[in-house]
Amino acid sequence: MIRVKDISQKNDRTLSILWTDNKVQNLDVVKLRLKCPCAGCIDEWTHKPILKPEQIPESVRPVSIESVGSYAMKIAFNDGHSTGIYTYQMLRSLN
Numbered sequence: 001m002i003r004v005k006d007i008s009q010k011n012d013r014t015l016s017i018l019w020t021d022n023k024v025q026n027l028d029v030v031k032l033r034l035k036c037p038c039a040g041c042i043d044e045w046t047h048k049p050i051l052k053p054e055q056i057p058e059s060v061r062p063v064s065i066e067s068v069g070s071y072a073m074k075i076a077f078n079d080g081h082s083t084g085i086y087t088y089q090m091l092r093s094l095n
Contacts, residue, residue: 003088004073004088005022009062032062034056036084038084060077060079061077062075
């Protein structure tokens with residue numbers, strides 16, 4: 001199983017993830033916030049986003065990142081949102 005080896009804020013707009021297979025993945029934090037998989041952001045039945053891009057400020061940034069078991073991370077953002085659990089599989093599929 002591929003896991004996160006290291007995660008850092010590369011710059012104001014980019015979160016950089018180093019995976020255990022040594023792949024480096026750079027994620028735009030606004031796009032990452034828009035991909036939040038929680039029930040407040042995604043319709044639970046259709047799995048379609050209910051969060052609109054215009055609802056996310058360009059200044060959004062992660063304020064904390066926590067491991068969730070060995071399969072995911074929970075990211076809290078400065079817009080007050082902190083309920084999304086981003087699985088490693090989902091994160092790897094971004095970009």
